[in-house]
Each structure stands twice: as C-alpha cells, then as structure tokens.
Amino acid sequence: MSDRIVVDPITRIEGHLRIEAQMDGDRIAGAYSSGTMVRGIEIILKGRDPRDAWAFAQRICGVCTLVHGIASVRSVEDALDYPIPPNAQLIRNLMIGAQYIHDHVMHFYHLHALDWVDVVSALSADPGQTAALAQSISHWPKASPGYFSDVKKKLKGFVEAGQLGIFAKAYWGHSVYKLPPEANLMAVAHYLEALAWQRDVVQLHTIFGGKNPHPNFLVGGVASAIDLNSDSAINSKRLVQVQNVIDKMREFTDQVYVPDTLAVAGFYKDWGERGEGLGNFLCYGDLPATSMDDPDSFFFPPGVILDRDLSTVHPLDLNSADEIQEHVAHSWYDYSAGKEQGLHPYDGETTLNYTGPEPPYEQLDVGASYSWLKAPRWKGKAVEVGPLARVLMLYAKGHEQTRELVGMTLSKLELPTRALFSTLGRTAARTLETKILADAMQGWYDQLIANIKAGDTRTFNEALWEPSSWPKQCKGVGFMEAPRGALGHWIVIEDGRIANYQAVVPSTWNAGPRDSTGQPGAYEAALQDNHQLADVKQPVEILRTIHSFDPCIACAVHLSDEAGEEMLQLRVT
C-alpha cells in the first residue's frame, strides 16, 4: 500500500500549494509543504522607480490585496526617512483594518467553513429548529423559520438539479463532519450572506484607494485628498460612507462571525488537541497611533514568543543580519556560498534551480529540494506568524479586551488555555482579532474626524517626492502585520532606482519547507502534531489544519530566474 498521501491542488486558498503526507498507518508521520508556482516579481522590480514599486509588489497577492502595497510604500519611506501626515497614517490604518475584517470573514465562510460544514446535511435541517438555534446565539435579524426555509428550498433545488458546480466531488457525508443539520443550514445561509456583505464593506478601500481588489497607494501619504467643500475629494458624504462600512463590519462580526465560530467550535473541541506544532510565534507589530518609527504606539505589539512561554516576549530587529534569514536547503534555489547557509534579506540572493521532477509527476523528492518557497528563520528558529501569534502577543502584553475575549471563548467552550495552541485555537484567534480590530476601526475614524475638525486636512508630504532630493544610496525595511502574519519588504535604492528588493511574507514563514537542520516549517509541524485520518482517501483533516493558517501561496513564493544565473547579488555598503 502506498503510504504517501498527496493533496494537490489544495483548494480554497490563494495560490498553488501541494501537501505530501507520509503515513504511518492512519497517522501522519511526516508532512511536506510545497509551493508549486513562481513568477519572479522581485527581479522584475529591479531597476524601477521605487515610487512605482507598490503597484508591482501589490500584485504579489490579490486576496490580501493591500498588504504588499503598504509594506512597499513603507520600505521606501523607511529608506528615505520620509514622514507621512497623521491623516495618511489613519487612512492607512483604516484600510488595513478593513482588509483584515473583510479577509478573515471571507476566509471563515468561503474558504475554511466547508471543512467543518456539510452542505448536503443541511438539506435535512428543520427550518424552525434552525431559527431557534440562530436566535439562541445571536440577535442577527435574518433568523426566522421562513428565512431558513427559503435557503433550504434554494439549496434543495440546486442539489436536485444535478449540477453541483463548486460543491461537486467533495467529502459530503464524511464521518468527521459533526454539525447537526440545523447548524449546517445556518452556516450555508451565512455563507451566502457573507458574500453579499463583503461586496459592501470593500467600499472603504474604493473610497480611499479607488478600487478593490488592488486599491492605490502612494509613497509619502495617500492619494485621496480631503476637502469638505469639494465634490471630488474626501468630503462629508464620503466620511459618512466610511462610518457606515465600519458599522456594517462591527455588526456582522459581533452578530454573525463571532457567534458562528463559537457555535461551530463547540462541535469540534477535539481540534483543540492537534495542529499546533512549532510553539514559536513572531510578530513585527503594526497599526501605529503615531508613526511607524514609534513601535510603542503600535496597536499590535512586535516580539517573539518561544516554546509557548507567554511570560517572556523577546525583542526582534528586522535590520540585524543575524536575526531574520532565509534558507534554501530544500528550496529550488542556490546560494553562492552553498545551500546550507541562511541569508538576511538585505543580502538576499536568488538563483533559481529547478531540480524537481519533470511534470507530469506523481511525487516530489522531499529528501532534496521540494518547494518554490524559501524557509525563513528567526535566530535559526522556525516560527508561526498570523492571527494566533498576534492574539498571543496581545495576551502576553496584557491587552485587556484580548484577555476578556480569550477568557470568554475558553470558558464557553470549556477548554483549557493550552487548547489555544491548536488548529481550533488558530481559527478562533482569527475570529477574535477580527472583533478586536472592528472595534478599533472606530477609534481611527474618530481621530480622523477630530483632525479634520481641527483644520488638519493634509494627506500627502511632498518634501521627498522628487528622486533628485534622495541620497545616492539608501536602504530600508517596510513591515506590517498582514492578515496572515508578519510581512517585510527590504529595499535598496541606488541613484533613484531599485537596486534590490526582497519580500519575506507570512505564508513563507508558515508554509516554507524544511531548512538545512531538517527543522520543518509551521504547516509541516502542525500536520505532524497528532493527526489521524479517518479515511486516507478523504483527507479532510489535512485541509482543516492547512486552512486554519489561511494559506496565501502566491505571496509566499518569490523570485525566479529563467536562465538560472545568479541574480540580485546585493552588496550593501
């Protein structure tokens, strides 16, 4: 019997991800995560105007669609020591917050939920009991028996028509689906509602950035000017629209997303016992009250937690050559000094060397290189980034609302604190930080209004716009907390042009392969943590844990070179 399970494509994610699991009976003994697509964005960036870089970098990913734009403009601003006006900072915070809330809700309902929700089971739900269930957990108005009856009727018609479309060939009826039919029907209804909701709340990005996906950004501030007396600027009508979006975000989070997460989690408490793995967590921090130069003002604090020890938060330095390094021992790249060493992003080099099997292939050689992702490490340690890392960091730093929400969640589910370190804990952390951010949005909005009231409408600092005003050579790092975790862009500017550009992104931290010491990445370690498959032919357990990270693989893979010649050799002086 073959003891290697391959899941490729991993669907309901961003990008191209392949998981190979070495089985020991029904237990996953070894897991291997492979990113199978490269584009070469960093090499394309070389030689271009740094002010243009955000648009290129943003196309690293269209799901977390603003994060690379933000990290990019921040990298240029850091390199040039280029301050931006307070209003621009607030507008960026609002846009980042909106991205989180939009992204997390869509991830939960449209990407992750169907690992836990059996759509076909919903057909046997009683609409009256579904309404009773919905009303028992929330005040959300769409909860009548008639409403759920309509949803069920629609679903029934769809299934009976015989064309299942996106629901075809799934694992319906699998023994590991535990929700009662009524909870499944409620979740299907909210799947549809969330699709409609997300179309409305992205309008915050459209107001400030002109469109979504891929809103516009600007080095030195934001492009949307404020003028209460203009019909073509951020005026009172626009600001009211923004307030409405914030209200809709808070309403849906409080009344649908949080109660649904708790309700579903109640049926899957055993998932609080598996799927963690590394025990190390890293955050760069983000959402400044003042500026990116003032980490003490960050809403999300930076730091590193090791071995699940919440009593100590280790400081980190993104500029230190010894701390953050990328490894390629199991990646399809070469380093000039050999594949065994790690390189800091400022010294990053990337020489593509595809040594995998010639497609079409059945299996990767995981003893050799097996991914287009590099393996980033902090002081040699593999770490997890993302919602769980941030919630733990807030918790460790004593953030009151976080402590209350975590306490409420654990007590409702009757789970111990250690259950946080799990697949379930990761998914719950995403929900809780959405609630925390949705509430924080109001504060940034209120501050923006207060600034405008006080006569400050500045949104752009012209001082360093012209490249003629820049130093001949400079370098900087733009970082942020993206929805999926810590994100950094390192830029080197020479003579007004990009000499080097390196992005180390959340899904590289989480989805990366083993390093030269054999240390697995976060996905791999999580799958190796207590996973038994009920049916090796239907490995829904693999999807549950991988989806709990919200993979974003186009983000995670960067740089390639067709000819395999050495590229981006950086000499920082």
Place this chain on the structure above:
Amino acid sequence: MAETGKGMGKTLAQSLRESGVSRRGFLKFCTATASMMALPPSMAPAIAQALGKAKRPSVIWLSFQECTGCTESLTRSHSPTVENLIFDYISLDYHHTLQVAAGEGAEAAREAAMRENKGQYIVVVDGSIPLGNPGYSAIAGISNLQMLEETVAGAAAVVAVGTCAAFGGLPHAKPNPTGAVSVSEIVKDKPVVNVSGCPPIPTVITGVLAHFLTFGSLPELDALGRPMAFFGKSIHDRCYRRPFYDKGLYAETFDDEGARKGWCLYRLGCKGPMAYNACATAKWNRGTSWPVESGHGCLGCSEPDFWDAGGFYNALSIPDSDITRQAVYVAGAGVALGAVAGAVNRSKQARAREEHEPVTIDDLDKRP
C-alpha cells in the same frame, strides 16, 4: 445557445423556480444583463428566453501564474452577483479558490466536466503561462501548459480574465523571468476573449460571461480581443475630470488645490488617454468610486505591457514637451469644442431615450 449536456433535463428557468428564485427575480437579472451589455432593454425578453432554455453551462476556471485578484474581483460583482452566477446561471465545475473538493476530487471534477460537456464548456483562465520551464508552475503535478492545452481541447470558447491571462501581465514584465505568455499565444484554434484589467472590473467579468450564455456567441471585440462594450472608449474620453484637462487645469502634486478640487491628473502620470476600459463609467464596487475619482492617476492596467510603459507618475508624452503652451491651446479649443460636444450630447441623449424605451420589470412580468 445550444442545449448543453445530456441527462440533466431541467432548464435554467425550472431550476431557478425550484430553488426559490421568482420569475420576477429572473427577469430582473435579464434586464440588468441587457443594460450591462449596452443593449436596449427590449432585448431582456430574448435574454430571458435564451437563459430559460439552457441547462446551466459548465465553466472550468484555470488559475496559473496569478494572484487571485481576478477571482476576488469576480466575488465583488453586484449584477449579477457571484452567487447568482454560480448557483443560477453557470455550473462552476473547477475553480481552485471556491470549489470545495481538493486534490484528486478537484481534478476528477475538472475531468468530469470536460467529458460530460465536450465541445460545450467555457474555459476561463486567469494568470499567465510560464514557458521557461514546466516546473515553474504545476498543479496536481501537471504543468500549466499541459493543463491549458488538454482543457481547452474540448472547449467552446476561452475567456482570458485579467491582464496576465490576456497579455502576459506582471509575470511578462521586463525581464520576464519565467518566460510568461498570454493565453492567446498558446490557444490558436478556439475563440479567445480578452477581459483585461488588473483586475478587470467585477461586472465586466460577469457581463462577458452573461453575453456568451445569452447569445451563444462572442461579443464584438477590439483589435486586442477585448469586448467593445467595455473596452471601446478610453478612460480619458469618459473621465469626469476631462473638462479640467480641456481647460488646462491640472493637479501639480497630490494634495494641492487641484488635487482637492478634482482637476486633471495628467501631470501626475495618469494613463487615462492610453487606457481603454470602463472604469470611468462603470466605476468600482457598486459604483462607489474609481481610481481617478479617488485622486490617483490611472495605471493603464487594461493595456498590454502597461508595467513597462514608463513609470506610473511620469506624464504621458502627449501633449508634448511644452505642456504650458499646449495647455493654453487646449484650453482655448476646449471652450469651443466643449460647447459643440454639449449640443451633440444632448441630441444623442434624446435619441437614445427614444431608442431605448424603458421596459420595466413590471412590463416584463406581464409578458408570457
């Protein structure tokens, strides 16, 4: 459109009724489709009739060197909505981001759709295809090139969604490290529609699909394979800031008086004059705004090679070097031309009103 598939006897209209969608809701969709395709509302009954006959056509969506921005854009479509589209009008049988099945199940779904709908299904592609090395992008162990070729073999038509699939896009930008190419550089024996944009406007993606589903044919295309209905006019020609360009009033920097008053962004690098797309009229995200309205110049993202077109903040080279003199000239001409244009527009509007005699949903409801 021809009947598709066998064995699934139910028509779209039947399945809609069974899934609780009223005839009125269905007709509303048809009216919206007509309007979106710039067709007179009187076409709505024809659309209703066409859609009422069809089993939901199979759509196979392939994702190659892409960022999923095009799929995200699809989910933002408000008319029709993505849920209308995939539950009521098409059968989305393969789509990495939305489909539930993974791994072998996902591939089995693609193969079944190809087998059961041979010659009838639509292939949508987002992302470019790397020819530098088959290992640069593989799905289920299969290279992108092989997956594209085997999937389009039995397709009725191919829709390249987004600038990467349409023209190579970002991966194709200099120096094109992976040898990325567009769909139409591979697919030569099937009709290919290019729906460009980075990403395309949500309703443009769904609108093009709706046209094909309704009429069983492709819409009229421009020289670059893009539907005229959405890509027939430049951003500049439809821009609400155009009067300021005509008067020579420009924002000189972000957040100056011109920026705040909505003057032309030409000098800040706006590529509106060279970009053909519907942003200025359709706008984004339920008509909320669009890049120029939110203060940033157009990047020209619906055009081939826009990444290599000379920098997003450098003014286009036309009008040429002496921008001041040119501006004065344009300003002078603008007054006269503006007046003529105004008169023409008014007469056009009146004629359009006559031709496009409004047909309300209530009217449609009364028809058999």
